[in-house]
Amino acid sequence: SQQGEEDPQALSIQEGENATMNCSYKTSINNLQWYRQNSGRGLVHLILIRSNEREKHSGRLRVTLDTSKKSSSLLITASRAADTASYFCAYGGATNKLIFGTGTLLAVQP
């Protein structure tokens, strides 16, 4: 299977804490993206990191990519209750389909 794996499957933290989610994948990639999904809603694109980049920031988000280990991490700093959602990594190679990871369910307690 080309599917990515994410860990942890679920994460519960207090508001203000940092949340780290990890993604591992199995194929060669051009880029890796992270998406958020609120309960019952669609997927919202958060950040994209290209295969020649090692780290990228966007607001409170920090993404790292290690192509030698085929892994990526998403760090959300100073979490808020509104960050409660499922987070998915997704990657594409030569084609235009996205392959999604299994997701991390983040719960931020107020």
Added chain:
Amino acid sequence: EPEVTQTPSHQVTQMGQEVILRCVPISNHLYFYWYRQILGQKVEFLVSFYNNEISEKSEIFDDQFSVERPDGSNFTLKIRSTKLEDSAMYFCASSEFWGAGAQPQHFGDGTRLSIL
């Protein structure tokens, strides 16, 4: 900000019936996609579409499935004879440029399809 819109939000259909799920992609986007998510499971790619042709399809996208862009704005997914295992959330997405890995895809809120 432009959005991908999907209708209906929830569709209940008897097994064996045909169902059409509708999507309006973002207006200047050229590449369109359907994904599905069975409850509690991963998001799975079904098909991509460009220039009125299927670009790629997964093994899930068998002869029971078809896609169409009937006019300049709508993008539809048809399931000819639904099965119980077709019950899932179906997401439409669009992107401005080629290459899923190079460009973000913009997703609609999905249609929840329930087969009875």
